[in-house]
Amino acid sequence: MRKKVFLVVLTLFVSLFPTAMAQAAAPTAAQLLAKTQSCSQISNGKYKTDEETSSTVSVCGANGAVFWHADMDIDCDGQRTTQCNEDTDCCFYPDTAFHTSTDQPLNAAQLPYIVVPSSSSIWNYSSSGLRGGGSCAVIYNGKVEYAVIGDTGPTDIIGEASYATAKALGIDPDPSTGGTDSGVTYICFKNSTVSPIEDHAKATSTGQSLATTFLQNN
Incomplete structure (x- = not known):
């Protein structure tokens, strides 16, 4: 009986171990932010965070990624x-720049x-x-959320999700x-693709892997 219980526990541990390791190895917000403290500007000028604000946000280059600090x-x-329709959002538009694998607008x-x-x-x-x-x-x-590039916005404003x-x-x-007026950092990984775009679980696993590489290379 003890042997049987031991084998059950061992099997459960082995099955959960990769998941536990993956979660433990996921880069933290502090680790990622530490790599974005200095900016090698790649944008030809700076962006506004809102229409009425001045241009203060640079797009910065890094090994394997670009990043910016803005609002949301x-x-x-x-x-x-x-949550999202003409009644809840004065500026609602029923489309996004990029579509799902079945050619539908994304679900914000x-x-x-x-x-x-x-x-x-x-x-x-x-x-x-x-x-x-x-x-x-x-x-x-202090939180990290992995996302995909899903839409495009104004040519002179940055900081939206x-x-x-x-x-x-x-x-x-x-x-x-x-939204929030400040304190958001966006790190986007070069030459990456989440397919299908609507698979958030895949976006998370892909993002965690690329973020780990980002930490190693910067």
Whole structure:
């Protein structure tokens, strides 16, 4: 009987051990932030965080990634949901720049994604190796959420993510009153793709792996 119980416990431990190790090895917010304290600016100028603010945000280059420190505005575009629609968001638009594997707009209420500025003379995200479905780590108040590049925004404003991203980080996700004015770091990994784009579990595992490599190479 003891032998049988031991074997059951051993089997359970072995099955859970890889998961436990993966969780233990996931980069922390502090580790990632430590690699973004200095900026090698790659943008041709700086971005605003909102229409009424001055241009203060640089896009910075690193080995295998680009990053920026900004605010977070709430993107509720894409599929209509209880959280995201014309009634909850004055600026709701029923589409996103990048689509699901079945060619549907993304679901901002369910999928953590970020918004990158549309390409302009300030910065062309695709020239930095970023693309729709690319992997990013979003850091706020000691938390890390892995997201995909899901939409594009104004050419001169930076710092926006989906309802789901904000909610996961403990930021008020309401598209009308939510968001935060500062304290958000976005790290996007070059030449990365999460496929299908709507698979958040895959976005998380891919992001954790790329974040580990980022720590090693910077």
